Every structure is written in structure tokens, then in C-alpha cells.
Amino acid sequence: MHQQQIDKLKAWFDDYVAGFYSDDQYVNANIKLKEMHSRRVCGEMLYLADALALSDNQKAIARVIGQLHDIGRFEQFKRYRTYSDTKSVNHCLLGLEILRRTNVLGDLDPAERQIVEKAVEYHGLKELPGGLTDQTLLFARMIRDADKIDVFRVVAKYQKLYEQNPDKFMLEVELADEPHCSPEVIDAILSGQLIDYSRLRTLNDMRLMQLGWVYDVNFTPTLKRIRQRKFLDKLLDCLPQTQEIRRVGEKILTYVDSRLKKQE
Numbered sequence: 001m002h003q004q005q006i007d008k009l010k011a012w013f014d015d016y017v018a019g020f021y022s023d024d025q026y027v028n029a030n031i032k033l034k035e036m037h038s039r040r041v042c043g044e045m046l047y048l049a050d051a052l053a054l055s056d057n058q059k060a061i062a063r064v065i066g067q068l069h070d071i072g073r074f075e076q077f078k079r080y081r082t083y084s085d086t087k088s089v090n091h092c093l094l095g096l097e098i099l100r101r102t103n104v105l106g107d108l109d110p111a112e113r114q115i116v117e118k119a120v121e122y123h124g125l126k127e128l129p130g131g132l133t134d135q136t137l138l139f140a141r142m143i144r145d146a147d148k149i150d151v152f153r154v155v156a157k158y159q160k161l162y163e164q165n166p167d168k169f170m171l172e173v174e175l176a177d178e179p180h181c182s183p184e185v186i187d188a189i190l191s192g193q194l195i196d197y198s199r200l201r202t203l204n205d206m207r208l209m210q211l212g213w214v215y216d217v218n219f220t221p222t223l224k225r226i227r228q229r230k231f232l233d234k235l236l237d238c239l240p241q242t243q244e245i246r247r248v249g250e251k252i253l254t255y256v257d258s259r260l261k262k263q264e
Helices: 003-018 025-051 056-068 072-080 091-102 110-122 134-164 183-190 203-216 220-228 231-237 243-262
Strands: none
Touching: 003 025, 003 056, 025 056, 025 072, 025 134, 025 220, 056 110, 056 134, 072 091, 091 110, 110 134, 134 203, 134 220, 134 231, 183 203, 183 243, 203 231, 203 243, 220 231, 220 243, 231 243
């Protein structure tokens, strides 16, 4: 992948996203959220690429994947005014459809195009499918990790704003803000299981699911980033301070620290 292709894809992304802004401040706030998320995920992909000592060409592919991984989010919000896949459409499949419909990847080498498409298609799955090529699997794992890093950052930042003034909060809150957590979600985390979105009932369930993402982190540098920025601690602080939640915190932090210790 050469620089001209990278520049062309960046310009296309900028123009494409600009078309979703309107006079609706609520829409603009949510479109801006995903635009900035996509830009930051590019940076997280490059962080992982450096940490994994990838080649310059692999770094270029990683950057493009970071930029385009959530391209389906913009049309999703325009159509349905939600980022909830269960209430609207699968944003990963919509993103793949948009990439093919616009043929924005048409200039890429076919093998590189397939890597980008598969990364977009698979980044939101509960688990990756088997039978992927080494390169497809590498980049699919990278985007899932990079995405998590920035989602943790977004949650940590905006949770405080939401708590300060929920009535004037301009971003979508997908689930009911209720004080309890679903027992089956707590049990899943304590058992080391990944949680499906369909099982979530409250905002606290969402936070628990995000804590459980550590079970699906692929690379040690990702865990280091998450731990150093104290994202897990900030999520735990947002949950009810019950004995069950303390058990969850101990489980999650012990799991992360044990994985990091193995790499020392």
C-alpha cells in the first residue's frame, strides 16, 4: 500500500463523514463521537503495529483499518438514531456494504483489500471465526484490541459528564440507567466468559460487559495500555459498590495482572 492510496482513503473518509453533519445538535454530537473515535483508533493501531514490530506496509494497512473500521456507524445513526446493533442493523456488515458499494478500496491490492474488509466485518463479533489466514487474523485481532482501548477511553471520559448532568447529555445512552446489575452478567464475568450484547439490560450491565472485554484482548501491549490508563478502575468506580462487584473487580484485575506478569 503506497502513500497515495493512504492519502486518497483519508480524503474519502473526511468527505464521507462530513456529509452526515446537519443542523441537529444531537446528531452532530453522536457523529462527532464516532469520527473522533475512528481517528484515535488509527493511532492505537499504529501503537500496536510499533509494539509488534510490523513492517511499514503492515503499518499502513493497520492505519487504514483503524480509520475505516466503524464506517458503518455514520449511516447507522442517520437511519436509526442509535448505535445499538440490536435495535437497528449490524454496523460491521453495514460498513462492509458501504466499502463495496462505494468501491473506495478498489485501488488496493486484492489481498490487502480482503484484509481490510475482513477486519471491518469481524471487529464487532463476540469471537473471531476460525480458518482465517495469518495476516487476516493478525489485523482482525489488532482492530479488536485498538477499538477496545479507545472505547475504554470514551467511557471513562463521558461517564463523568453524564453523571454531572444526565438531562443535558448529548450522546446516546443505549440502556436503562438503573442501579442494579443482572445476576447472569455478573456470573458470566466471574466465570471468565464473554458477554453477548443481547443479554444486557442496564447501563451497569454494559459496564460489566466492557470489563469482561479483557478476556478477549489479544496482545500484551493492549493490556499494558488499559492498565496504565486505569480504565478498569474507572469502570469499577461507576458500578454499585457491592460485594459481588468487588469480586468482579478482583477477578478482572487479577486476570490482567497475571497475564502481564507472564510477559515480564
